[in-house]
Amino acid sequence: MNPDFVQLVLITVVTAATPLAIAAIGELVAERAGVLNLGVEGMMIVGASVGFAAAYLSDSTLLGALAGTVSGVAMAGLFAFLVIGLAANQVASGLALTILGGGLSGLIGAGFVGQKRTAAPSLSIPGLTDLPGFGRLVFGQDMFVYAGIALIAAVAYGLARTRAGLTLRAVGDNHQSAHVLGFPVLRIRLLAVLFGGGCAGLAGSYLSLAYTPFWSPGMTAGRGWIALALVVFASWRPWRVLAGALLFGGATVLQLHAQALGVGLPGQLLSAVPYLATVLALVLLSWRNRRGAAAPAMLGAPFIADR
Amino acid sequence: MRLDLQARAAPSRTIAIAGPILALLAAMLIGAAVVALLGKSPAEAFMAYFVAPLSESWSLQALAVKASPLILIAVGLSFCFRANLWNIGAEGQFTVGGLAGGWLALATRDGAYQGTFGGWWILPAMLVLGAMGGVLYALIPAILRVTLGVSEILSSLMLVYIAGYGLDYLVRGPWRDPQGFNFPVTANFDPEATLPSLIADGRLHAGILLTVVAVLLAGLVLSRGMFGFEVRLFGTAPKAARFAGFSERALTLAVFAISGGLAGLAGIAEVSGQIGQLQPSISPGYGFTAIIVAFLGRLSPFGIVLAGLVLALTYIGGEGAQVSMKLPLDLTGAFQGVLLMCVLAADVFTRYRVRLVREA
Numbered sequence: 001m002n003p004d005f006v007q008l009v010l011i012t013v014v015t016a017a018t019p020l021a022i023a024a025i026g027e028l029v030a031e032r033a034g035v036l037n038l039g040v041e042g043m044m045i046v047g048a049s050v051g052f053a054a055a056y057l058s059d060s061t062l063l064g065a066l067a068g069t070v071s072g073v074a075m076a077g078l079f080a081f082l083v084i085g086l087a088a089n090q091v092a093s094g095l096a097l098t099i100l101g102g103g104l105s106g107l108i109g110a111g112f113v114g115q116k117r118t119a120a121p122s123l124s125i126p127g128l129t130d131l132p133g134f135g136r137l138v139f140g141q142d143m144f145v146y147a148g149i150a151l152i153a154a155v156a157y158g159l160a161r162t163r164a165g166l167t168l169r170a171v172g173d174n175h176q177s178a179h180v181l182g183f184p185v186l187r188i189r190l191l192a193v194l195f196g197g198g199c200a201g202l203a204g205s206y207l208s209l210a211y212t213p214f215w216s217p218g219m220t221a222g223r224g225w226i227a228l229a230l231v232v233f234a235s236w237r238p239w240r241v242l243a244g245a246l247l248f249g250g251a252t253v254l255q256l257h258a259q260a261l262g263v264g265l266p267g268q269l270l271s272a273v274p275y276l277a278t279v280l281a282l283v284l285l286s287w288r289n290r291r292g293a294a295a296p297a298m299l300g301a302p303f304i305a306d307r
Numbered sequence: 308m309r310l311d312l313q314a315r316a317a318p319s320r321t322i323a324i325a326g327p328i329l330a331l332l333a334a335m336l337i338g339a340a341v342v343a344l345l346g347k348s349p350a351e352a353f354m355a356y357f358v359a360p361l362s363e364s365w366s367l368q369a370l371a372v373k374a375s376p377l378i379l380i381a382v383g384l385s386f387c388f389r390a391n392l393w394n395i396g397a398e399g400q401f402t403v404g405g406l407a408g409g410w411l412a413l414a415t416r417d418g419a420y421q422g423t424f425g426g427w428w429i430l431p432a433m434l435v436l437g438a439m440g441g442v443l444y445a446l447i448p449a450i451l452r453v454t455l456g457v458s459e460i461l462s463s464l465m466l467v468y469i470a471g472y473g474l475d476y477l478v479r480g481p482w483r484d485p486q487g488f489n490f491p492v493t494a495n496f497d498p499e500a501t502l503p504s505l506i507a508d509g510r511l512h513a514g515i516l517l518t519v520v521a522v523l524l525a526g527l528v529l530s531r532g533m534f535g536f537e538v539r540l541f542g543t544a545p546k547a548a549r550f551a552g553f554s555e556r557a558l559t560l561a562v563f564a565i566s567g568g569l570a571g572l573a574g575i576a577e578v579s580g581q582i583g584q585l586q587p588s589i590s591p592g593y594g595f596t597a598i599i600v601a602f603l604g605r606l607s608p609f610g611i612v613l614a615g616l617v618l619a620l621t622y623i624g625g626e627g628a629q630v631s632m633k634l635p636l637d638l639t640g641a642f643q644g645v646l647l648m649c650v651l652a653a654d655v656f657t658r659y660r661v662r663l664v665r666e667a
Contacts, residue, residue, distance in 0.1 A: 038460065042644075082648060085310045086655040091393050091460065093651055095598055100644025106637025107341075186309070217637075222468055229461045268476035275468040279451075282462060286455035304312050304659075 003133045009253065010137050014145060015211060017242075017249030019044070019203040022148045023227035024234070024241045025155050026199020031231055032159060033192035034172035034298035035083065038094025041224025042101020043075040043197050044204035049109035051205025052215040056112055061120045065144070065205045072201015073194050075101060080193045084186050087302035102218070109215045120144065120210040144206040149242070151199065156238035168192060172296035175303040185303050200224065222275065229278045233285055235294035244281075251277045312659040319657050326653035327603050327610070331617065333653075334646040341641065347632055355631055356624030366623060368511045372581060373622050375518045376401070376573035376590075378615035380597035382525045383569030385606040386562040389529075391542040394563055396448065396463030397570040398594025399470035400441040404571025405578040406474055407440025408433035409585045412500035412578075413482060413493055426499035433500060433575055434517070441571015442564045444470065449563035453556040459563075467594070475587050482585065493585040502580030514576030521569055526608040538562060570594060591622065592640075599647045602654075618643065 023040055030037050050071035055064025079097050082088040120142040123129065128139040159165035168188055170178045175185045207223070208215045226248060234240035255270040263270070335357075339349035360366040380397045387394040394400075411433045415421060421429075447466060451457035475491075484494040502512045529535035540548040541558055549555060578589055600618050604611030625639035655661065 078648070082651055086652055086661065087312055087659070088651040088655050092388075092598070092602060093648065095395060095595075096644050096647035096651060098644075099595060099599070099647060100641055103637045103640025103642070103644055107345075107635055107641060110635055110637070222465075225461065225464050229465070232458060232461065266476050266480060268472040268479075272469045272472040275465045279462050279465045279469075282457045283451060283455060286451075286457045304314070 007133060007137050009257070011141075012253045012256070013246060013249045014137070014141060015249075016252040017245040018145050018148050019206045019211065019223055020227050020230055020248055021242055021245035022144070022151060022206065023200045023203035023224060024230040024245060025148075025152050025238060026196035026203075027227060028231045028234070028236060028238060028241060029155060029159075029168070029199075030189075030192045030196035031299055032172045032236060032296055033168050033189045034175060034296050034301065034303070035189050035193050035196075036090045036094065036300040037076070037079055037083075037097070037193060037196055038091055038228065039075065039079055039097025039101065039224075040094075040196075040200050040227050041220055041222065042098035042104075043072045043200035044101075044207070044224045044227075045105040045218070045220045046075055046101045046108070047072045047201030047204025048208040048219055049105035049112075049204075049215055051201070052115075052117075052208035053108055053112055055205075055209055056115055056117060061117075061209050062143075064209050065120075065202060068205025068209075069198045069202045072197040072199070072204065074197070075201070076193050076197020079197070080190050083302065084189050084193065087304055090300050090302070098224070106217050109217060112215045113217070115214060117209070117213045119213040120206075142210050144202070144210055147202070152238050152242050159238065169296070172298055175298050175301070179303070179305055185305070189303070200227075203227070226274060226278055229282060232295075233281050235285070236296065237294075247281075248274060248277065309664055311662045311664045312655070313662070314659055315657075322653075322657045323605065326657055327605060327614070327650055330603070330649035330653040331646065333649045334642060337645050337649075338638070338642045341638065342634065345634070345638075347634060351632060352628055352634060355628035355634075357620060359627050359631075360620055360623040365510070366627075368506070368509050369623055370616065370619050371515055372510050372512065374612075374615040374619035375515050376577050376593045377597050377600045377618055378612055379518045379521055379573040379576070380566075380570045380594060381600035381604060381611045381615060382521050382608055383566030384597055384601045385525070385529075385604070385608070385611060386538055386565045388601055389542045389606050390538045390558060390562050391545070392452075392559055392562055393460045394445060394448070394463050394566050395460055395598065396445070396466045396594070397566065397597055398590060398592065399463070399467035400444045400567040400570035401574035401577075401590055401594050402467075402470040402474050403444040404437035404441040404574030405585065405589050406470075406477065406574075407571065408437030408575030409493070409496075409578050410482075411436055412496040413585075415500065416494060416497055421499070426497070429497075429499045430502065430579070433579060434572060437575025437578075438568040438572045441567040441569070441574065443567070445563045445567020445570070446560065449560050453559050474585070474589065478585050478587055484584075491587050495584050496579060500579060501583060502576060510581075512576075512580030514573075514580040517572060517576055521572075522608045522612055529608065534561075570597075596622075596643060599643055599650070602647060602650050605654075 023044055027040055047068035051064045051068025054067030055061050079093055082093045083090045122140050122142050125139050129135050167183055171185050171188045179185045207219055230244045233244045252274050255273040259267055259270050342349045342352040360370055415429050448459040448463040451462050452459045478493055479491040482493045502514050505511045537553050596618055600611055600614045604614035621639050625636055628634040629636050
């Protein structure tokens with residue numbers, strides 16, 4: 001096969017994988033601290049609308065991405081107030097966040113439907129980006145892709161090798177012990193949840209600034225939920241999130257190419273492939289690794305200090 | 308500063324009843340602020356959302372027709388949520404219910420298979436098929452959970468998308484009406500396959516009766532039966548429930564079957580009584596809004612009836628406000644999300660005393 005074509009396909013795999021990987025790595029941090037935030041989809045879609053609106057008004061992709069990230073943090077703050085401040089049910093609060101995000105993003109994006117921007121610029125290093133076969137794949141992506149990889153590397157290092165990471169994992173695995181040892185359980189969880197929100201917002205703004213450089217209502221199309229599944233699929237390990245995201249990105253791209261080539265299957269079946277793949281991945285994973293052995297022990301459990 | 312939570316010895320009954328009402332008021336205030344931000348009059352919006360739909364016979368009927376599926380689904384979900392199991396795929400079970408029952412309506416069109424028996428059996432059979440479709444579709448995440456430990460939250464949600472694409476495929480492909488000028492809809496159902504109107508020339512269809520029966524039955528089961536006790540016990544004290552010899556597997560399958568069955572029934576009632584054919588979209592998100600209804604109704608069947616009417620009001624009011632005040636429809640979604648958040652926050656006050664503490 002033509003190496004340039006292979007590179008082109010791989011580039012589309014990377015772009016499809018990037019929002020999943022960024023959102024999932026943020027959720028991974030929140031979950032390692034013991035908080036299950038099912039509102040990823042809601043934070044992402046708000047990030048997409050705010051990111052596009054800010055970028056359109058300021059004419060700066062960077063400011064757009066920043067605003068998208070901040071909006072994700074704000075949404076996560078709302079969630080944190082409920083589940084950390086008030087010890088409300090995490091599953092239901094996450095759903096509320098998703099429902100709220102769907103409506104809110106529509107309100108924010110209403111004035112921007114149909115507007116277009118140029119997509120986020122790609123890296124271009126003379127000599128490297130032009131290398132045949134892999135130059136564009138490695139040296140010609142947009143800033144989100146590199147930011148995503150850097151985030152994963154930072155989280156992997158931070159969780160495994162730093163004191164802060166160890167504390168965060170302790171809080172997620174046994175909040176009572178962590179509390180007795182004098183760690184501020186609620187504050188650590190708050191920070192982890194806000195980090196997750198920021199990542200989801202960034203992932204959302206990637207969708208409206210780079211993946212398809214315009215805003216359309218509901219454009220996340222379940223990617224936030226797939227990111228949640230990805231965390232389970234990755235057994236809560238950062239680098240496996242990257243591998244999983246590439247796999248899911250591959251499934252998405254495969255489906256797009258199959259539709260373009262006119263494979264004799266109905267388009268709706270192909271469109272359902274990423275969701276089917278998610279269910280299948282969850283099934284295969286559970287087969288290998290019986291009930292959540294890898295999950296943080298306190299996942300979803302609220303912490304209330306006795307006094 | 309931090310929030311200090313102190314567990315109450317017993318949940319407060321006063322707050323349990325006042326909580327949802329206060330939550331609704333809080334959500335309305337936030338909604339009013341958003342409306343003011345959008346440069347419209349909050350008072351006018353309040354009238355459009357919550358008063359205008361109650362003023363005319365046709366809009367009251369529309370209210371009941373919208374509330375019916377919400378209540379039916381939410382009653383089923385309350386079984387799951389009480390047991391601390393998270394079926395969030397009711398939207399998909401609703402779709403599959405509509406598909407399963409709709410299939411029979413299409414298969415028996417124009418007198419087909421009606422030779423010996425006549426057509427009286429079609430409607431009941433459609434309802435049974437619809438409920439069965441919902442049950443089977445809900446059992447997928449339940450079975451995956453009890454056999455392999457797959458998170459029912461994620462699998463039930465993914466199945467929503469898959470059901471949506473399935474419906475889309477069928478109405479654009481094999482089930483499309485050949486005489487439909489290429490519109491992606493099926494043929495209209497025959498009168499034998501349509502839930503009758505309760506009022507002459509009205510929108511109020513017999514599906515409402517199904518909802519009433521389901522609410523009464525659920526109330527009976529949850530308050531009187533052993534099964535209701537088991538459900539609550541698994542939700543509040545799973546260890547005690549296991550020690551008492553109740554089977555967690557059987558319970559998981561049962562509550563998913565109940566919620567899926569009622570969602571499927573809601574789906575076929577909507578398709579047969581309200582829409583009269585299958586089309587690419589048969590629900591404005593009933594399956595998700597029903598989650599809010601279940602919580603606003605504090606997971607009790609009669610509370611759910613009230614909550615369903617309130618949420619139905621936001622749908623009808625939202626459509627009215629869009630026409631009369633040019634308020635965006637997304638406001639309804641945002642309001643529903645805020646409402647659920649307020650309800651969940653209010654719930655905390657029933658179980659804890661909350662104080663704001665200034666840190667020394």
